[in-house]
Amino acid sequence: MKILHFHYGTDGGAERFFVNLATALHARGVEQEFFVRPDRSWKSDIDKLGKVHEGYIRPLSLSWLFLPGRIRRIVKTFQPDVMMGWRPRVIRLMKNYPHILRVGRLGDYPTKLGAFASADRMIVNTPGVAERFVNLGWTKPIDVVSNFTRVKPCAPIAREKLSTRHDAFVVVAVGRFVKIKGYDMLIRALARLPGVILWLVGDGEERAALEKLAGELGVIDRIRFTGWQADPAPFLAGGDVVAISSSHETLGNVILEGWSMGLPVVSTRAKGPRWLITEGEDGLLVDIGDDAQFAAAIDQLRESARLRDHLTSGGRRTLEQRFTVDAVTTAYLDVLERGIKEHSKKCGGGTR
Template identity: 45%
Template sequence: MSLVAHYQADRWVKSWKPDAVMAWMPRAGRLLHSWPDTVKLARMGDFPQNLKHFGKCDLLVGNLPGIATRCRDLGWTKPVLTISNFARDITPVAIDRASLNTPEDAFVVAASGRFVPRKGFDVLIRAVAKLPGAHLWLLGDGRERGNLEALARELGMAERVHFTGWVSEPFHVVAAADAFVMPSRHEPLGNTLLEAWKVGVPTVATRSEGPDWYMRDGIDGIVTEIDDHDAIAAGLARIRDDKTLAASFVAGARARLDQYFSKSAIVDAYLKVFSGDFSG
C-alpha cells in the first residue's frame, strides 16, 4: 500500500468520524490505523493464508464458520464472527432459450463463474455428457475456456454446451434453466448457488466448503462429492425425472435462504458489530 493511500484513508476517517471502518479485502486491512472510538474490522470471503494485514483490526468477519476456525488456528485471539451474504433482490425474467440456440423442450443445466480449475466446470461437462439431449449453459469466462471448449468437442458435446461469456444479469439466464450446478473443488461460500436458490431453480452442488456448511442433501438440493461427475449426472437425472422432488428442493432451498441468508438478518448483524457489540 502506498503512503498516499494511507494518508487518504487516515484523512477521510479523521474528517468523517465514522462509527466503523471495514476493510473488504485482506490487503485493504493494511490501510486501517489506530483510530480511537472507531470499530475497525476486515471482512473475508476466503480462507486467509496469514494474518499479516490485520494488525489494527478489532475483529475479523468471515462469511462461513470455517474461516473463523482458520483465523483462530493462525493465532488470532481477538473476536472473529461469521456473517454471511444475502442474495441480491432481483425479480428474474427468464430469457428466451432460442437466444442461446437451445431447443425449448431440452433439459437445460446452468452454471456460472470464472473459468478456472477450482470451479470444476470440466467435471460438469463430463456429467452433462451422460445425459442424452441435455444442454449446458456456462455463464462466465476465463483462462480455462479453451480447455473447456476442447473437452466439449472431445465428448461430442460441442452443440450442447453453450458458452455465453459474461452476462449483464445471470438471474434471467438461470431462471430459464431446469437445474443449476455448482461443481466447485473449492468454494468458500457459493454466491452463485444462493442466487440460483433465489431464482427458484433446483440445484446440485459439490461438498466444497460453503455448501458443506449450509446445504442439506436431499432437502435443499443434491450434494455430491467433489470431482464425482457420475454423482452429478445422477443428481441431475433425478431432478429431470421427478418434478415433485425438484419442487421440494426449491422449497427447501427457499426456506434455508430465509433462515441463513436473509437481508434483514445480515444487515442487523453488521449494524450490531458497527455499534461495538462483537458478541455475535
C-alpha cells in the same frame, strides 16, 4: 454510522454480495464511502450509495506513494466510525488508524494471520472460516454473519437468444472460469447426459481450456458460453437446475441465488455448500470431482418433477429462515454497533 469500505475485488459472487450489502446498509441509513480498484463493472451500483474513490495499491507504483496521503484526506473529511477491509491486502491500509474501529471481512479460509494484524475484529461468512482463524491463533473478536442474495424471481431470458430449445433440460452454472470452480468436471458430467444443455454464465482465464475440453468430448454444441453477466438472474430463471461444481467454495452465493429463483440445486461437497445445504431437503450433494455422481444427480432431477419441486420448496424455506436481507443486514449492524462501543471504551472515548 459511517463506514469507509476498502474493496479490491474484481467481478464475481463476492463482489455481488459486497454491492448487495452496501445497498442494504444504505437503505438502513448508513453513510458510506468506498475505495475500490478503477474500472470495476459494478462501480455504477455503488456510485449512488456514497462517494467512490478509485486507485491502485500496487507496491512501488506511483499511486502507492500517494496512497497514504489520499487515505488520510478521505478519513479527515469523511470521519468514519468504521473502516472495513474486504481483502487481506487492503486491511493493511487501515493500520494507521487505531482510533477508528477497523473491521476485516473475509469470505475465504486464511492461510496465515499476518495480513489481518491491522483489524480490530473480523466478520466471516461461515463457521468453518472462523474455526480456521482460531486454529491459526486469532484472539481478537470474530463474528460469523452469512451472505444473502437480492436476486428475486424475474422473467427468464428467452431461450432462443442462447440457441436453446424450449423443451431442453438446461443446467446453469454461474461464476468465474477458474480451476477451483470445477467446470472441467461439469463438462465431463455433461458428456454423460445426452440432450442436456449447459449454460456457463461467466468468463475467466480457463475459458480456452474449457472450450478445448468441450470440443474433445464432443459436447461443444450443447454448451452456451454467455460471457460475464452483471445480472445472472434472467439466466438462472431460464434454466432447470443450478450446478455448483467447485472443488473449493467457502460459501456458495449461487446456491442462495438458485433458491431465490426457485430452482433445485446440485453441488459438490465443498465446505460452504455442505454448510448451506441439507442433503435431500434443499439440494443434492455429490463428491468433489466425481463427474459420474454429478451426472447421476442431474439425471435424477431431469427424470423427477416431484424431486425438483421438493428441493425447490426446501430451498425457498431455508432461504427465508436463514438468509433474508433483513436478517443478515441486522446482524451486520449489531456486530458493528457492538464493535464501535467496545472500541470506544478501549480507546477511552469516541472512535473518531
